[in-house]
Amino acid sequence: MSSWHAAQVVRTEPLAASARVLTLAVPGFAGALAGQHVDVRLTAPDGYQAVRSYSLARVGRDEVVELAVDEVRGGEVSPYLVHEARPGDRMEVRGPLGGYFVWRPHDGGAVQLVAGGSGIVPLAAMARARAAAPTSDAPFRLLAAVRTPADAFFAKELDSTEGLTTTWLYSREAPPASTRPPGRLTLDDVTAHAFAPDVGARVYVCGPTGFVEAAAALLVDAGHDAARIRTERFGGV
Amino acid sequence: MDPAPLDGNSLAGPLAGLFATDVTLVTGRCAHCGDVSVLAACVVYRHPMGAVARCRACTAVLLVVVEHPAGTRVGMPGLAWWQGPAGSTRTGAVGD
Ligand SMILES: Cc1cc2nc3c(=O)[nH]c(=O)nc-3n(C[C@H](O)[C@H](O)[C@H](O)COP(=O)(O)OP(=O)(O)OC[C@H]3O[C@@H](n4cnc5c(N)ncnc54)[C@H](O)[C@@H]3O)c2cc1C
Ligand SMILES: [Zn+2]
Numbered sequence A: 001m002s003s004w005h006a007a008q009v010v011r012t013e014p015l016a017a018s019a020r021v022l023t024l025a026v027p028g029f030a031g032a033l034a035g036q037h038v039d040v041r042l043t044a045p046d047g048y049q050a051v052r053s054y055s056l057a058r059v060g061r062d063e064v065v066e067l068a069v070d071e072v073r074g075g076e077v078s079p080y081l082v083h084e085a086r087p088g089d090r091m092e093v094r095g096p097l098g099g100y101f102v103w104r105p106h107d108g109g110a111v112q113l114v115a116g117g118s119g120i121v122p123l124a125a126m127a128r129a130r131a132a133a134p135t136s137d138a139p140f141r142l143l144a145a146v147r148t149p150a151d152a153f154f155a156k157e158l159d160s161t162e163g164l165t166t167t168w169l170y171s172r173e174a175p176p177a178s179t180r181p182p183g184r185l186t187l188d189d190v191t192a193h194a195f196a197p198d199v200g201a202r203v204y205v206c207g208p209t210g211f212v213e214a215a216a217a218l219l220v221d222a223g224h225d226a227a228r229i230r231t232e233r234f235g236g237v
Numbered sequence B: 001m002d003p004a005p006l007d008g009n010s011l012a013g014p015l016a017g018l019f020a021t022d023v024t025l026v027t028g029r030c031a032h033c034g035d036v037s038v039l040a041a042c043v044v045y046r047h048p049m050g051a052v053a054r055c056r057a058c059t060a061v062l063l064v065v066v067e068h069p070a071g072t073r074v075g076m077p078g079l080a081w082w083q084g085p086a087g088s089t090r091t092g093a094v095g096d
Helices: A078-084 A117-132 A155-159 A187-193 A209-221 B008-016
Strands: A004-016 A019-025 A037-043 A049-055 A064-070 A090-097 A111-116 A140-146 A164-170 A202-207 A229-233 B027-030 B036-038 B043-047 B050-054 B061-068 B071-075 B079-083
Touching: A004 A064, A019 A078, A037 A064, A037 B008, A049 A064, A049 A117, A049 B008, A064 A078, A064 A117, A090 B008, A111 A117, A111 A209, A117 A140, A117 A155, A117 A164, A117 A202, A117 A209, A140 A187, A155 A164, A164 A187, A187 A209, A202 A209, A209 A229, A229 B008, B008 B043, B008 B050, B008 B061, B008 B071, B027 B061
Parallel strands: A111 A140, A111 A202, A140 A164, A202 A229
Antiparallel strands: A004 A019, A004 A090, A019 A064, A037 A049, A037 A090, B027 B036, B027 B079, B043 B050, B050 B061, B061 B071
16 A cells, blocks of 8 residues: 555546546555545656645545546646546556545444535545445435536536435535525535534545635534544645 | 645655554644644645644644655654554554
8 A cells, every 4th residue: 555556547537617537547556445545646757756645536446546636727736637637648646545534334323524626526435435335324414615516526426326415505606596695615504504413423524725624613613523523634725 | 825734634645655554543642732633633734855744733843754765754753652543552464
């Protein structure tokens, strides 16, 4: 798990306004848990290397890594992954990584997922793992904050995943039918759509650092036990 | 503006070569303020030279990780102790 694996892009698919799914073939990559990530290393012809972390969008198949990458304008790595990488391109992958921000099918109990932007990726992997585990009847809820409807990742699938209730919250532009004015996540959103604190749900919050900190604080304000909230920060300015 | 920090989840890769178990689940005590938390919850700043992990409560530097081609070096200037996750006292394979 510690060494770099050779990886090759086998497929790319458009996902959202500025995002796409990349599927990599990675011999030797095995045993990933939902919520884990990999480190991706790119090497330029002159030897310059860049390493970034990306969450696994789906687990369950060894030797295959599925990523969902959103473009950060002006970034070093993500514009390449979203616009340029194509089947046959080579890179390196280290992982699967992380044992804290994970959900295991035998964990049991209600699960509240809270995503900002591309932070939905490891949470989608958890919802997919739950749907794929025939024994799991844990109720899942997802609160997903996105800029506009065009920025929602996996929307069709997450709106119809067995056992999962998804609420999309738009920060810049909402669909015409929406009654909630566009804006940041609020305490009202949390109390209206998340599990009540007395359900004792396990809570996973992921996204840009500012979003994660604001959302975790709102969950605590709403009465959730801080000890049951797990967070993963993606960075940002 | 400075880039926003990451958290200890992002140290899983850099530390994977050093330890047999996932290090982000290790619990540490800040030598400065006494806060106890899993490594996953600390505040991490990435620099070109390496990663600096700070205490989530008092911002003291807990850990510095530098990945060298010759090997990964970890400094622990601010940790009073480190405790493995449950099961880490067994010899041989640890956890899952
Ligand atoms: C554990 C982990 C998992 C991650 N999983 C995913 C994932 O599944 N999908 C995904 O798209 N990204 C994910 N990220 C973010 C990813 O690692 C990169 O930070 C992101 O792709 C930007 O890289 P870059 O090289 O394009 O930008 P950089 O060249 O690194 O940065 C350019 C500028 O953008 C800012 N910036 C960096 N990251 C972000 C961000 N996330 N949002 C807004 N501004 C940013 C920087 O501060 C800098 O000012 C994850 C991060 C971590 C730590
Ligand atoms: Zn401290």
